[in-house]
Amino acid sequence: MISRPDAREPRSQLAIVGAAATLGAAAGLPWIQSAPNPLALGSRFLVRNANLLSLIRDWPFAALIIVPAVVALIVACRRSPARAGWGLWTAGSLGLLAVWATSESIIAAGQASGTLARVALWGSGLWIALIGYGLIAYAGVLRLRRSPAANSQWLLLLPIVAIAAHAAWLIFYSEPAGNWLLQVFQQEARTGGIQRRIGEHLWLSAISTALSILIGIALGIWGYHRERVARASLYVAGVILTLPSLALFGMLMEPFSALARAFPVLRDYGIGGLGPAPAITGLTLYGLLPVIRNTYTGLKGVSAAQVDAARGMGMTGRQLMFLVLIPHALPVILAGIRQTAVMLTGIAALAQLIGGGGLGYYILMGINRASIAHILLGAVPAVLVAVAVDLALDWLGRRLTPKGLRLSKGVSA
Amino acid sequence: MSQPIIVFDGVTKTYAAKTAVDNLNLEINHGQTCVFIGPSGCGKTTSLRMINRLVEPTSGRILIDGKPNDSARPEELRRQIGYVIQGVGLFDHLTVAQNVGIVPRLLGWPKQRIDERVDELLTLVGLDPAVNRNKFPRQLSGGEQQRVGVARALAADPPILLMDEPFGALDPITRERLQDELIRIQQVVKKTIVFVTHDIHEAIKLADRIAIMRNGRLVQYDTPEAILWRPADEFVQEFVGTDRVLKALGLIPVWSVMEPGEPGPKWPGDWTASTVPVAATLRDALSAAIANGMRDTAVVDERGAVAGWIRRERLLTVLEDLQSREVAS
Ligand SMILES: Nc1ncnc2c1ncn2[C@@H]1O[C@H](COP(=O)(O)OP(=O)(O)OP(=O)(O)O)[C@@H](O)[C@H]1O
Ligand SMILES: [Mg+2]
Numbered sequence: 113m114i115s116r117p118d119a120r121e122p123r124s125q126l127a128i129v130g131a132a133a134t135l136g137a138a139a140g141l142p143w144i145q146s147a148p149n150p151l152a153l154g155s156r157f158l159v160r161n162a163n164l165l166s167l168i169r170d171w172p173f174a175a176l177i178i179v180p181a182v183v184a185l186i187v188a189c190r191r192s193p194a195r196a197g198w199g200l201w202t203a204g205s206l207g208l209l210a211v212w213a214t215s216e217s218i219i220a221a222g223q224a225s226g227t228l229a230r231v232a233l234w235g236s237g238l239w240i241a242l243i244g245y246g247l248i249a250y251a252g253v254l255r256l257r258r259s260p261a262a263n264s265q266w267l268l269l270l271p272i273v274a275i276a277a278h279a280a281w282l283i284f285y286s287e288p289a290g291n292w293l294l295q296v297f298q299q300e301a302r303t304g305g306i307q308r309r310i311g312e313h314l315w316l317s318a319i320s321t322a323l324s325i326l327i328g329i330a331l332g333i334w335g336y337h338r339e340r341v342a343r344a345s346l347y348v349a350g351v352i353l354t355l356p357s358l359a360l361f362g363m364l365m366e367p368f369s370a371l372a373r374a375f376p377v378l379r380d381y382g383i384g385g386l387g388p389a390p391a392i393t394g395l396t397l398y399g400l401l402p403v404i405r406n407t408y409t410g411l412k413g414v415s416a417a418q419v420d421a422a423r424g425m426g427m428t429g430r431q432l433m434f435l436v437l438i439p440h441a442l443p444v445i446l447a448g449i450r451q452t453a454v455m456l457t458g459i460a461a462l463a464q465l466i467g468g469g470g471l472g473y474y475i476l477m478g479i480n481r482a483s484i485a486h487i488l489l490g491a492v493p494a495v496l497v498a499v500a501v502d503l504a505l506d507w508l509g510r511r512l513t514p515k516g517l518r519l520s521k522g523v524s525a
Numbered sequence: 526m527s528q529p530i531i532v533f534d535g536v537t538k539t540y541a542a543k544t545a546v547d548n549l550n551l552e553i554n555h556g557q558t559c560v561f562i563g564p565s566g567c568g569k570t571t572s573l574r575m576i577n578r579l580v581e582p583t584s585g586r587i588l589i590d591g592k593p594n595d596s597a598r599p600e601e602l603r604r605q606i607g608y609v610i611q612g613v614g615l616f617d618h619l620t621v622a623q624n625v626g627i628v629p630r631l632l633g634w635p636k637q638r639i640d641e642r643v644d645e646l647l648t649l650v651g652l653d654p655a656v657n658r659n660k661f662p663r664q665l666s667g668g669e670q671q672r673v674g675v676a677r678a679l680a681a682d683p684p685i686l687l688m689d690e691p692f693g694a695l696d697p698i699t700r701e702r703l704q705d706e707l708i709r710i711q712q713v714v715k716k717t718i719v720f721v722t723h724d725i726h727e728a729i730k731l732a733d734r735i736a737i738m739r740n741g742r743l744v745q746y747d748t749p750e751a752i753l754w755r756p757a758d759e760f761v762q763e764f765v766g767t768d769r770v771l772k773a774l775g776l777i778p779v780w781s782v783m784e785p786g787e788p789g790p791k792w793p794g795d796w797t798a799s800t801v802p803v804a805a806t807l808r809d810a811l812s813a814a815i816a817n818g819m820r821d822t823a824v825v826d827e828r829g830a831v832a833g834w835i836r837r838e839r840l841l842t843v844l845e846d847l848q849s850r851e852v853a854s
Binding site for chain 2: 415416417418420421422423424425426427428431435436439440514515516517519
C-alpha cells in the first residue's frame with residue numbers, strides 16, 4: 113500500500129476517535145480520585161472525584177494537556193496528505209507525555225491547596241486520555257508507514273521510552289509520591305519486593321516454557337512419524353487447554369503432596385502440594401498444544417518432493433530430520449514457541465494460587481484487600497514482561513528463519 | 526564392460542490392490558541411456574525407485590555391478606546413485622551451492638573439495654557459478670532449478686544416474702534445450718542413465734535403449750531404431766505414432782551425411798539465412814531446408830563457422846529410403 117506522498121488521504125478516523133475520547137474524558141470524567149486514607153480508597157468509596165476543569169482553576173498549566181488533542185482533531189479532520197502523520201504522531205506523543213508528566217504535579221498541587229485528600233489515584237478520565245493520545249500517536253505512525261520512505265516503527269517507542277524513564281525515576285529516586293499507586297510501587301520497588309516477584313515470574317514461565325518446548329517438539333516429531341501419536345497428543349493437549357487453570361492447579365496439588373509424603377526427601381528440593389513444582393507442571397501442560405501443533409504441521413508442510421529427494425540422495429532418518437525437515441519447519445515451530453511463551457508468562461500470574469509465587473502474589477493480595485494499587489503492581493509488570501517476551505521471540509524468529517525461506521515462492525514452477 | 530551394470534531379475538512389486546511392476550527382466554549396460562516410457566501409471570517410477578531402494582520389490586532381485594542392491598545399507602547405495610526426481614525437490618532453505626554439495630557433504634568430503642566440485646558442476650550444466658552459487662532455489666527459473674537438480678545428482682560422481690521425468694514440467698523450448706545439454710553432458714560424464722518419460726520424442730532423442738511398459742509389464746526393450754521399425758505389437762506401434770519417418774530422421778546425426786566444403790560458387794550464396802549445428806539431426810536439417818526453399822543447407826560448428834553442407838539430393842534420398850521402409854513394414 114504505497115501511495116504518492118502528496119496524494120490526498122482520507123480522514124484518520126482512529127485519530128478522531130482518540131482526540132474525541134481525550135477531550136470528552138478531560139471535560140466530563142473524574143481525572144483524579146481521592147480519599148482520606150487507603151482503606152477508604154480500597155473500598156472504592158471515593159470521597160471525591162476531581163475533574164480536570166475544576167483542577168485547572170488550581171493548576172492552570174494543566175490546560176496544556178488538552179491542547180495537543182485539539183490540534184490532533186483539526187489535523188485529523190482535514191483530508192490531509194501522508195505527511196500529516198508527523199503532526200498526529202507529534203501531537204499524540206506530546207499529549208501522552210503531558211498527561212503522564214503533569215499528573216503528579218496536579219496531585220501535589222491539589223493536595224497542597226486542599227482540593228484533594230491525602231490518598232489520590234488516577235481517575236478514569238486520565239486513563240482514557242492516555243489511551244486517546246496513544247491512539248492519536250498510533251494513527252500518525254500508521255499514516256507515516258504508507259509513505260514509502262518512512263521506517264517509522266521505532267518512532268512509536270520514543271514517548272514510551274521517555275515515560276518509562278520518567279516512571280523509573282519516580283519509582284526509584286523521587287520523593288514519596290502523592291499518588292497512592294505510585295506510593296505502593298515505590299514501597300515495593302525500594303524494598304526489592306517487586307524485583308523478586310518479577311524474577312520468580314520469569315523463572316516460572318521460562319522453566320515451564322522450556323519444558324513445554326522439549327516435550328512438545330519431541331511429541332511433534334514422534335507424531336510426524338506416527339499419525340496416531342499426533343492425533344492423540346494434539347487431542348490431549350487440547351483438552352488440557354480447556355481446563356480452567358484454577359482446576360488444573362488444584363488437581364495437581366494432590367499428586368504432588370502424595371509424592372512428597374511418600375518421599376519426604378523431595379521436600380528439601382521444594383517439591384510438595386504447594387509451591388513452584390505443581391505450578392511449573394501445570395504451566396508446562398498448558399504450553400504443550402502450540403508447540404506440538406506447530407512442530408507437527410511445520411514438519412508435514414515440507415514438500416514431498418524435498419523429502420523424496422533427501423531420501424533418494426542417501427540421507428539417514430536423522431539427517432533428513434536435522435538437515436531438511438527441522439530447518440524448513442523452524443519458522444512455524446518458532447511461532448508455536450512464541451505463542452506458548454507469551455501464554456505462559458500470562459498464566460504464570462495464577463501460580464500464586466497454589467503458592468507458586470510470581471507477580472500473581474500482588475494481584476491476589478490486591479483482590480484480598482480490594483486494593484487497585486496492588487492489582488496494578490502485579491498486572492502492569494506482568495503485561496510488560498509478556499510484551500517483552502513476545503517482541504524478543506518475534507525478533508529471534510525472524511533472525512532464525514533460513515534466508516531461502518524468507519523469499520516468496522519465486523518465478524516459474 | 527562385459528557384465529551389465531543394472532539387472533532386473535524377475536522383479537515384481539505388488540501394492541495391496543494392484544501389481545505396479547510385473548516380473549520385470551531387463552539389463553542395462555555401462556554408459557548407456559535407458560529410457561522407460563509408457564502411459565501414466567504403468568510402473569515407470571516404481572521400477573526406477575526400486576533401483577535405489579526407495580521402493581522395495583515384493584519379489585525378484587536387482588543387481589548392480591553384479592551384486593544384489595540390498596547387500597548394503599540403503600543409504601550407502603543411494604549415495605552411489607544420482608537421483609533427479611519428478612518435482613525437482615531442491616532444498617529451499619539451502620543455497621544452490623549447498624544443494625549441489627549435499628551428497629559430498631554426507632560423504633564427508635573436505636570443504637575445499639566440495640567447493641571446487643560445485644563450481645565445476647554448475648559450469649557443466651551451464652550456470653555461471655559466480656552468479657548462481659549463492660542464490661536460493663526460489664530465485665531461479667524452472668529450467669535453472671532443473672539444471673541445479675542435475676548438477677546435484679552428479680555431485681559425488683556416481684556411476685548411475687536416475688532421472689524421473691526431469692523435464693516434464695518445462696515449456697517445449699526449455700525442454701528441448703535441456704535435452705541437448707543432457708546429451709552434451711553425457712558425452713563428458715559417460716554415466717549409465719535410467720530416464721523416465723512420457724514423451725516418445727524425448728525417448729528417441731536420448732535413448733540407447735528404450736523400455737516400453739504397459740500395466741506393469743515390459744512390452745519391448747530395444748534400440749530406438751528397432752522400436753520404430755520393428756514394433757513388438759500394436760500397442761508399441763500406436764505408441765510410436767504415425768510420423769515414423771520424421772522420428773527416424775531424428776535418429777540420424779547431421780555429421781553422418783554432410784559433405785565438407787567452404788562457402789563458394791558451388792553452394793548457395795545466401796547460406797546464412799538458415800543453418801543447422803553439427804550436433805543436430807537430419808530432422809533439424811529438414812526443417813532448415815524447408816525454410817531455405819529446399820536448397821543445400823550449411824552445417825555450422827559451435828563458433829558459427831561452416832563445417833559442411835547437407836545436399837538437397839542427399840536429404841531427399843534418405844527421406845525416400847525411410848519412406849520405402851515405412852511402406853514395406
Ligand atoms: N505407494 C503406493 N501405494 C499404492 N499404489 C501405488 C503406490 N505407488 C504407486 N502405486 C501404483 O502403482 C502404479 C504404478 O505407479 P508409478 O508411479 O510407477 O507410475 P508411473 O508409470 O511412474 O506413472 P506416471 O507417468 O503418472 O508418473 C500406479 O497404478 C500407482 O497407482
Ligand atoms: Mg512417475
